[in-house]
Amino acid sequence: MTTLEILDPAPATTEVAEYRATEAGLAALRERLAGKTYDLTTTAGDAEARADRRELVTMRTGIERIRKDAKAPLLAQAKLLDNEAARITEAILEVENPIDDQIKADEQRRAAEKKAKAEAEAKRAAAIEARFREMREIARQAAGKGSVVVKAKIGALEAFEIDERFGERYGEAEAECGALLGDLRDALLAAEEREEEARRLAAERAT
Numbered sequence: 001m002t003t004l005e006i007l008d009p010a011p012a013t014t015e016v017a018e019y020r021a022t023e024a025g026l027a028a029l030r031e032r033l034a035g036k037t038y039d040l041t042t043t044a045g046d047a048e049a050r051a052d053r054r055e056l057v058t059m060r061t062g063i064e065r066i067r068k069d070a071k072a073p074l075l076a077q078a079k080l081l082d083n084e085a086a087r088i089t090e091a092i093l094e095v096e097n098p099i100d101d102q103i104k105a106d107e108q109r110r111a112a113e114k115k116a117k118a119e120a121e122a123k124r125a126a127a128i129e130a131r132f133r134e135m136r137e138i139a140r141q142a143a144g145k146g147s148v149v150v151k152a153k154i155g156a157l158e159a160f161e162i163d164e165r166f167g168e169r170y171g172e173a174e175a176e177c178g179a180l181l182g183d184l185r186d187a188l189l190a191a192e193e194r195e196e197e198a199r200r201l202a203a204e205r206a207t
Contacts, residue, residue, distance in 0.1 A: 128169055
């Protein structure tokens with residue numbers, strides 16, 4: 001004999017009015033079918049099991065129909081809410097967008113001005129640094145050279161203009177130029193001493 005036992009779960013209640021009749025019917029079925037077994041080896045037992053199952057299937061599909069019917073007005077209301085929200089939002093944007101466009105245009109203008117200012121500052125700083133390199137190059141060209149070349153570089157460095165083109169680094173340029181001139185003058189003395197020594201040695205070899 002094949003048997004089917006239906007357990008009796010704890011009853012539940014619903015807060016949805018549309019489902020109350022179905023739940024009441026389910027309570028009655030649960031009471032009637034709780035613990036019921038079927039002799040599925042007999043025609044009558046099989047028919048009875050199928051009839052009970054059909055009743056439950058009908059109840060289950062019925063609850064789905066009730067759900068859809070009850071939900072339809074809610075869906076319509078939700079669609080109305082969405083459509084009206086979209087319409088009003090579009091109306092708001094018609095007023096908001098011109099203001100937003102002005103703000104964004106001004107933000108772009110300020111950003112462009114800031115970029116241009118930064119680029120100009122970078123160019124100015126690069127020009128100052130180029131002036132420093134030019135000044136240092138004059139001194140570098142005297143390295144290891146004779147007194148004539150060193151004197152010429154001293155003259156060139158003395159004539160090198162420390163002016164407003166150095167901007168806020170004017171004082172730094174003056175100090176560095178002075179230091180470079182000091183180094184060149186030391187180098188001139190050393191070159192002159194070497195040359196004098198070379199002349200003395202040459203004179204001794206000539207005698």
